[in-house]
């Protein structure tokens with residue numbers, strides 16, 4: 001069983017995330033989308049809300065499981081027999097930090113990190129920008145799943 005993990009905050013999940021998750025689901029037996037629990041960071045959606053959104057928008061893939069974790073990602077990988085971490089790279093600016101984390105994770109645990117190039121259509125996307133644009137009345141339809149779009153507008157514009 002070749003199992004990989006796609007970690008993140010997913011606050012909320014975007015079409016950029018979904019693109020990588022879907023492509024990974026075609027390459028591996030199981031993809032675990034792991035939502036990071038970070039008490040220090042104020043989030044728009046609760047961990048449970050983020051998990052529910054991810055479950056709804058990944059159901060079609062059939063081999064994607066959504067979970068949550070806190071602490072070291074490599075510990076989560078060991079506990080869940082996960083062979084590798086799959087990360088989407090949006091731009092060169094992502095590479096420096098992701099390379100450092102990949103080398104640290106490998107040195108700590110032997111867990112590999114596999115990088116996938118983000119679909120250029122989504123390389124400018126991040127959850128933070130999506131929230132900012134929505135908060136000020138901009139239209140992000142087509143950049144996030146319809147379900148997420150509805151919940152974003154509801155949460156940010158009442």
Ligand SMILES: Cc1cn(CCC(=O)O)c2ccccc12
Pocket residue numbers: 006007008009010011016017018020021087088089090118127
């Ligand atoms: C491009 C990209 C960024 N992240 C982190 C997301 C986050 O931390 O919210 C991903 C997670 C899964 C698939 C692709 C990505």
